[in-house]
Amino acid sequence: MHIVVCAKAVPSTTEVxxxxxTHTIVRDGRQAVINPFDTAALELALQVKDGVFxxxxxxxxxxxxxxxxxxGGLRPSSDEAACADATADTAPADRPAAPVTVxxxxxxxxxxxxxxxxxxxxGADEGVLLSDRAFAGADTLATTYALTCGxxxxxxxxxxxxxKMAVDGDxxxxxxxxxxxxxxxxxxxxxxxxxxxxxxxxxxxxxxxGTEVVDVPLPAVLTVAKEAADLRMPSIAGVRRGACARVRxxxxxxxxxxxxxxxxxxxxxxxxxxxxxxxxxxxxRVEGTVSEQAAQVADLIEGMAL
Amino acid sequence: MSGLVIDAxxxxxxxxxxxxxxxxxxxxxxxxxxATEGCVLCGACxxxxxxxxxxxERGSAADEGDLAAWSGIWVxxxxxxxxxxxxxxxxxxxxxxxxxxxxxxxxxxLGQGCGGPVDGALTLAACADRVILAQDERxxxxxxxxxxxxxxxxxxxxxxxxxxxxxxxxxxxxxxxxAVRLRxxxxxxxxxxxxxxxxxxxxxxxxxxxxxxxxxxECPAHRPQMATVRPGVxxxxxxxxxxxxxxxxxxxxVRGLLARMEAAKVDPRLEPQVAVVEKRRADEGASxxxxxxxxxxxxxxGSKKNLALVRRLxxxxxxxxxxxxxxxxxxxxxxxxxxxQTGVSVAPKLLVALGVSGAIQHLAGIGGAQxxxxxxxxxxxxxxxxxxxxxxxxxxxxxxxLIARLEARAG
Numbered sequence: 001m002h003i004v005v006c007a008k009a010v011p012s013t014t015e016v017x018x019x020x021x022t023h024t025i026v027r028d029g030r031q032a033v034i035n036p037f038d039t040a041a042l043e044l045a046l047q048v049k050d051g052v053f054x055x056x057x058x059x060x061x062x063x064x065x066x067x068x069x070x071x072g073g074l075r076p077s078s079d080e081a082a083c084a085d086a087t088a089d090t091a092p093a094d095r096p097a098a099p100v101t102v103x104x105x106x107x108x109x110x111x112x113x114x115x116x117x118x119x120x121x122x123g124a125d126e127g128v129l130l131s132d133r134a135f136a137g138a139d140t141l142a143t144t145y146a147l148t149c150g151x152x153x154x155x156x157x158x159x160x161x162x163x164k165m166a167v168d169g170d171x172x173x174x175x176x177x178x179x180x181x182x183x184x185x186x187x188x189x190x191x192x193x194x195x196x197x198x199x200x201x202x203x204x205x206x207x208x209x210g211t212e213v214v215d216v217p218l219p220a221v222l223t224v225a226k227e228a229a230d231l232r233m234p235s236i237a238g239v240r241r242g243a244c245a246r247v248r249x250x251x252x253x254x255x256x257x258x259x260x261x262x263x264x265x266x267x268x269x270x271x272x273x274x275x276x277x278x279x280x281x282x283x284x285r286v287e288g289t290v291s292e293q294a295a296q297v298a299d300l301i302e303g304m305a306l
Numbered sequence: 307m308s309g310l311v312i313d314a315x316x317x318x319x320x321x322x323x324x325x326x327x328x329x330x331x332x333x334x335x336x337x338x339x340x341a342t343e344g345c346v347l348c349g350a351c352x353x354x355x356x357x358x359x360x361x362x363e364r365g366s367a368a369d370e371g372d373l374a375a376w377s378g379i380w381v382x383x384x385x386x387x388x389x390x391x392x393x394x395x396x397x398x399x400x401x402x403x404x405x406x407x408x409x410x411x412x413x414x415x416l417g418q419g420c421g422g423p424v425d426g427a428l429t430l431a432a433c434a435d436r437v438i439l440a441q442d443e444r445x446x447x448x449x450x451x452x453x454x455x456x457x458x459x460x461x462x463x464x465x466x467x468x469x470x471x472x473x474x475x476x477x478x479x480x481x482x483x484x485a486v487r488l489r490x491x492x493x494x495x496x497x498x499x500x501x502x503x504x505x506x507x508x509x510x511x512x513x514x515x516x517x518x519x520x521x522x523x524e525c526p527a528h529r530p531q532m533a534t535v536r537p538g539v540x541x542x543x544x545x546x547x548x549x550x551x552x553x554x555x556x557x558x559x560v561r562g563l564l565a566r567m568e569a570a571k572v573d574p575r576l577e578p579q580v581a582v583v584e585k586r587r588a589d590e591g592a593s594x595x596x597x598x599x600x601x602x603x604x605x606x607x608g609s610k611k612n613l614a615l616v617r618r619l620x621x622x623x624x625x626x627x628x629x630x631x632x633x634x635x636x637x638x639x640x641x642x643x644x645x646x647q648t649g650v651s652v653a654p655k656l657l658v659a660l661g662v663s664g665a666i667q668h669l670a671g672i673g674g675a676q677x678x679x680x681x682x683x684x685x686x687x688x689x690x691x692x693x694x695x696x697x698x699x700x701x702x703x704x705x706x707x708l709i710a711r712l713e714a715r716a717g
Contacts, residue, residue, distance in 0.1 A: 011328060032329075109329050109344040133309065137347030137362070144486055169514065170647075171494040176450065176482035185451045185579035188479045202583065207475055208386065209593065213584040220579075264309070264347050264364055268491030268528035271349075274514070274521040283680070283696035290699050294707030297658075297679060297697065298715065304656060304677065306599055306624060 001100045001198065003045045004157040006147060006178070007038040007119065009112045010168045034115050036226055037163025042104065043229035044193050044222075045161050046123040049100040053196040101125045103154055107135055107146045113247045121234035121242025128154060134252035137264030144177040146262050149255040151182075159201065160221045164189050175223035186221045187214055191228055309363060310341040310351070316359035326354035373506075376529035379405050380438075380466040382457065383416040383430050384448065384476055390416065390426035392596075393472030393537040398433040400540045401470060404501045404508075411435040413466065417453060417572075419446025429550045431563035438464075440570040444578055448476045451579035454483030456572050461488060466530045467506050470499075473534040481534050491525035492532045495647075497539055497673055498522075508533065513647060513670045538595055538651035538674040593650075594643060599625025600654040600675075602645055603633060606661015606682055606701050610638045615705045616660060622712045628652060630668055646671035661701040664689025681705075 009032040034042070047053065104119040106112050107130040116127030130150045138146060151157060160179075165172035172188070179186030189206035194213065196202075202215050203222060216222075234242065252262055260266060286293050310332070319337030331345030339351075339360070352360045379401045383394035394414065401412045414430040415438045422441060431437045438460065444452045461469065461484065469484070471477040473495050485492035497520075498511035508531040511522045525531045552560055594600060601620040603613060613627075620627045628645040629638070645652050647667040653674030660681050662668065669692055672678065680693035681701040690696040697704060 109331065109346060111330070111344065131343065133341075133343060133345065136309070136345055139491065140482070141485060141489065141491060171492075172478050173482040173485070173492060173494060176479045177486040179450075180454055180483035180486035185449075186479060186483070187580060189475060204586075205475075207585065208391075210585065210587040212582050212586070215581040215583055217579060264362070268489070269493060269523050269525045270364070271521045272509070272524050274519055276519060283691055283693045286679075286695055286697040290703045290707050293697050293699050294704055294711050297695070297708055298711040300679070300695065301623065301656065301712075302715070306656060 001048075001098075001158045002155050003048060003100065003102045003159045003161060004151060004154065005038065005042045005045050005102060005104045005119075005124070006160065006162040006174065007042065007104050007106045007115070008035045008163070008166050009033070009106065009108045009115050010035045010166055032111065032115065034119065035163050035166045035168075037165055037167070037224060039163075039231035040226050040228045041161035041163050041222075041224040042102075042119055042122070042124065043231045044190075044224055045102045045159075046232065047193070047229065048159075048196050049102050049123065051100075053193055101155075103128060103157075105147060105150050105154070106130065107138070107143060107150070110249070113249060116247045117242040117245060118234070119242075120245045120247075121238040122232055123234075123238065126154075127245065127247040129247055129249045130251075130255065131249050132251040132253075132257075133263075134257065134259050134265075135263045137267065138262065139267035139269045140171055140173040140177055141268055142262055142264075142266035144174060144181055145266060146252075146255075146257060147174070147178060148181045149252075149257045149262075150250065151178075153250065153255045156219075158198075158218050159196070160219070162221065162223045164223045164225050172223070175221050179221035182219070182221070184219045184221060185216050186223070187216050188223045190222045190224045193222075193228070310345055310347060311361055311363045312339050312341070313359045313361075314338055316357045318357055318359075320356065322354045322356060323351035323360060326350040332360075373527070373529055376465040376467040377506075378411045378413055378464075378466045378468075379408075380413045380415055380461070380469040380530070381434070382469065382471045382477065382480070383414045383426070383437075384472055384474060385416065385418050385422075385426060386448070388418060388422040388426065390430060391472060391474065391537070392542055393474060393477075393535070394430065395433060395542040396537065396540040397470045397472060397535060398430070399542060400499055400535070401468075402433075404468070404499065407501050407503045408467075408506055409503070410467065410506075413438060415457065415460065415570075416440075417442065417445035417456065419443050422446070425551050427567060428552055428555070428560065428563045431566040432550060435566065437567045438570050439567050440572055442572045444572060444576060447578060447580075447582060448480075449578040449580045450476070450479045450483045452572065452576045453480050454487060455576055456570075457484045458487035459573060460570060461530055468501075468508055469530045469532045471532070471534045473536040477534055481532060485532055488530065490528040490530060490532060491523075492534070493523045493525075494534050496533045496535050497670060499533060499535070507531075513666065536651040536671075538653040538671075541653065541674060541676075594626045594628045594645065594652055595650050597626035597628075597652065597654050599623045599656045600628045600645070600652055600658070601625055602628040602630070602657060602659045602662055602672075603639075604630045604659065604662030605632050606663070608661070608702060610636075612702050612705075613638060615702065615709065618709055619658065619660075619705055619712075622709060622716065623656065623658070625654065625656070628657075630662055630665070659689055659693070660705055662689050663687040664692055 012031045012033045102124045103126040104124045162175035190203045192204040194202040329344040381397040384391045405412045412434045413436045414434040417440045471481040493510040496510045500509040514521045603616045634644045647670040651671045657675040657678045678693040679695045680689045681697040685698045
């Protein structure tokens with residue numbers, strides 16, 4: 001089974017400071033990190049690789065438990081192994097095809113390679129970075145296009161995991177757009193993975209008023225909520241592995257991307273104006289002592305005839 | 307070719323662009339700036355350049371197409387178990403405004419299972435010029451695997467200029483699926499929508515960077531232009547909270563509304579993929595999204611025990627309790643009480659904010675509130691400027707006084 005995790009490099013803070021003199025946004029001094037939602041997606045992928053999830057859900061573990069066990073590099077305990085055997089008896093046909101490999105795919109500037117190495121040090125098998133001036137300035141459609149070009153140049157993915165959204169863009173569109181481009185089903189806002197088989201996945205997703213347990217056939221795209229998992233720390237051996245791993249860096253030509261559909265040129269939307277919101281102060285000031293203020297507000301509420 | 311263009315004649319090599327760039331995408335060498343592999347075309351250097359030497363050039367749009375062939379505004383009307391969600395009526399209200407400016411029609415698009423109630427469709431017909439209705443078992447459960455190709459195909463055939471979707475969990479899954487199939491733009495979570503009456507260009511304003519920045523986005527060369535809007539951001543049309551019921555209406559009116567409906571088919575090859583095995587409803591307690599009155603607590607209430615005052619005030623006003631994100635993070639209240647960009651967008655008639663400073667993420671979630679009363683010791687808190695009424699006071703003392711007065715009047 002091949003799992004691809006899509007990851008984005010984002011600034012470590014979303015704070016926006018304005019330069020008081022030039023009235024422009026101060027962007028310097030911000031370190032890039034992997035989007036926190038994507039780290040949750042990566043952790044889920046690594047848990048699948050660790051065999052935390054079984055096909056019929058009977059061995060599915062609490063999210064925190066799974067993460068903890070994974071953190072220490074522990075293998076599932078013996079009773080779970082027993083349970084896994086039981087699963088093998090009942091549902092031998094639908095277990096994740098071994099071995100599970102995890103690739104991390106990103107589109108970004110060359111420096112993003114360091115973040116992919118970090119993902120490898122935490123347990124991912126491969127990193128692919130799409131980096132090219134032709135990809136710059138992409139909106140969600142052009143980003144989706146680049147990522148699907150990248151996916152086409154990797155072993156076929158059985159499961160694609162994305163963060164639910166990026167903290168710097170908050171559009172939450174890339175996952176469903178990739179699913180649409182590939183013509184595969186999508187489950188968004190995954191709070192918990194319950195079971196992962198070779199052909200189906202069961203997951204808990206956020207819904208209008210609560211959550212829903214859903215079954216979806218593979219291949220599929222899942223977008224993951226932050227609370228789904230906490231990314232493990234790298235082991236010492238992992239850090240060494242990450243340091244000497246080869247991250248494949250591919251340009252637009254390498255993945256056969258049509259320049260007219262990538263980057264700024266391939267983006268239907270354009271930002272025509274951005275501004276730090278400032279509201280006109282039109283508030284009516286309610287003056288007086290606290291008691292007088294309360295009386296005025298009480299009158300106001302009474303007048304509203306709620 | 308598109309990209310960052312630097313005018314060598316103007317560049318003075320001041321390095322302000324270098325400092326403004328977060329991705330080492332521009333460097334100054336030999337008193338002249340040039341873009342590097344790190345450039346993501348974010349435009350920071352364009353803003354920072356004091357001599358106007360930098361600009362971003364966009365290649366001419368490859369598929370300009372015939373934009374004039376696209377007309378009308380569509381609203382995707384989401385249903386749950388046959389009931390049309392309120393956000394559809396909020397979007398129809400906004401669509402009416404835009405259509406009036408542009409001089410075009412408004413269409414609601416509704417999919418539902420076979421034999422579902424027709425009341426929702428009738429209510430939509432009362433708010434729109436036309437309802438495209440598909441009744442098909444495969445549309446009974448909301449599965450984007452069926453809905454997205456269906457809407458995309460409809461749009462390709464009927465060519466609407468604009469499609470609006472509610473930014474509900476399903477709408478956020480559906481709209482991107484349609485966008486990628488139509489290869490058009492999609493702007494998520496818009497808080498302001500305006501239209502150019504001449505060109506039909508939709509100006510879509512949304513918060514970015516966690517709400518610290520507002521961005522206005524256009525989709526100039528692709529149609530349809532598509533946007534999602536969170537529930538509660540716009541006021542519902544004519545307060546259409548409850549649906550019309552066919553049996554309560556004069557037959558002639560029903561006939562008139564039925565005449566606005568147009569049946570649509572779903573491609574027989576499409577099959578639902580996502581099977582809902584179990585629905586788990588969140589804990590009891592009314593949703594703050596629908597509450598007519600909200601008392602919202604911020605960090606300014608000081609202590610968790612003061613929540614009792616907040617609850618009492620909400621009770622006296624017949625409303626619900628909301629809060630800001632820090633209170634949820636401190637564990638004082640559950641997430642479902644959180645108002646704002648990452649919580650719930652609300653649209654009460656009255657919102658009393660106690661000790662809420664009004665971070666932009668929070669303000670993004672209260673845009674639908676009719677009357678906001680802000681109580682804060684800090685007169686310069688952003689919400690004090692954004693509110694209709696600003697009370698500069700200790701919010702706990704004020705809450706006690708207000709409760710006492712309301713109790714006295716009630717009793």
